[in-house]
Amino acid sequence: MTATPSAAVPGPLSARPPRRSPGRLLVTIAVAVAALVWVGPLILLVLTAIRPLADFLAAGPLSLPGSLTLANFGEAWQVGQFGTA
């Protein structure tokens, strides 16, 4: 599966994948953009989970956290009453 014919050829050319056309590069870029959109909500979710609420409200949802905290998790545990449920 992983053994492509050119992989057996020694030399510097075999070091990179054999097929690299402009069309393929375009497809890869399109998929990369789509993947970024796809994973975006989850990245925002994690970033927001580890920043203080004040920082989130001041800088907006799309900014990088100004400071980090784990306090949200403890608070969620208590507010959600996970321990007693």
Added chain:
Amino acid sequence: MTTTAARPATAPDPVRRRLRTSPMWVPWAFALPGLAVYLLFLAWPVISALATSLTDWDGLSDTRRFVGLANYAAMLDDTVVGIAATNNLLWCLVTIVLPMSLGLGLAVVLNRTSRTSPVFRTIFYTPAVLPLVSIASIWAWLYNPDTGAINTLLRAVGLDVLAQSWLGQDSTALWAVMIPAVWVRTGFPMLLYLAALQGIPDELYEAAQMDGATRWQRFRRITVPSLKDTHYIVLALSIIESFKVFDLVYAMTYGGPGYSTQVMGTWMYANVFQYFEAGYGTAIAVVITLVAVAAGIPYVRSQVRNR
């Protein structure tokens, strides 16, 4: 001792012989545990639901009056049922066609062996492992008109006019709920298509290429027909999944604003548990079930015939 030795090697299995000569009820006794569970938890609820749908029960009181088919007749006059049925149809169309085509496209693109493909496959599949209620919370948060990421992004690039209350207006609410559905449901078809693509022999493509087939022709004449079984499975599972729509709508819009995002599932729930119209709500549930069964029959029949 001697009798045992004298028995020929081809004598019938003693257990089987005893079963054959035993009274009729013995085989039933073996089936009883499973049968009891089936009757108690599947057959009985169905029967009692059918019975409830013919009454005016409110879901709480002891009294219930037999009203015949009045509940079913009432559905014809209920405008919300019309809205819900239309929404269900739209929902099925969008959440079947989009995830299937996106999944197929991604599978074809990500089928090649490269360093990045596994990363992309993982990314596109990730939403599928999340619970639907979490997904609803995440997207409701993204859609937030003031602090949500979507409106913030639109404002950041100067498209302030497009920033709106996505879940709070009739015109966009249903579509806004469909987007997370597509987001979560694209990964699974992609996975099934990827598995199927790995099964297509390379020789077919090589032969076609030698005969001068273009890339599109190879896709159209080799890839698509080879995926016939997979299309069928994905389609059947998608139909079942789309019919069940309830959680995303319930958790994101609760059927609102107004009745604009009501689907049959949420309207049934609202009637049974909120408006205390258990009889009417159960009638809706019966209709949903009948439609789902009707849609599922071709799939089940084909499965039975193949095996």
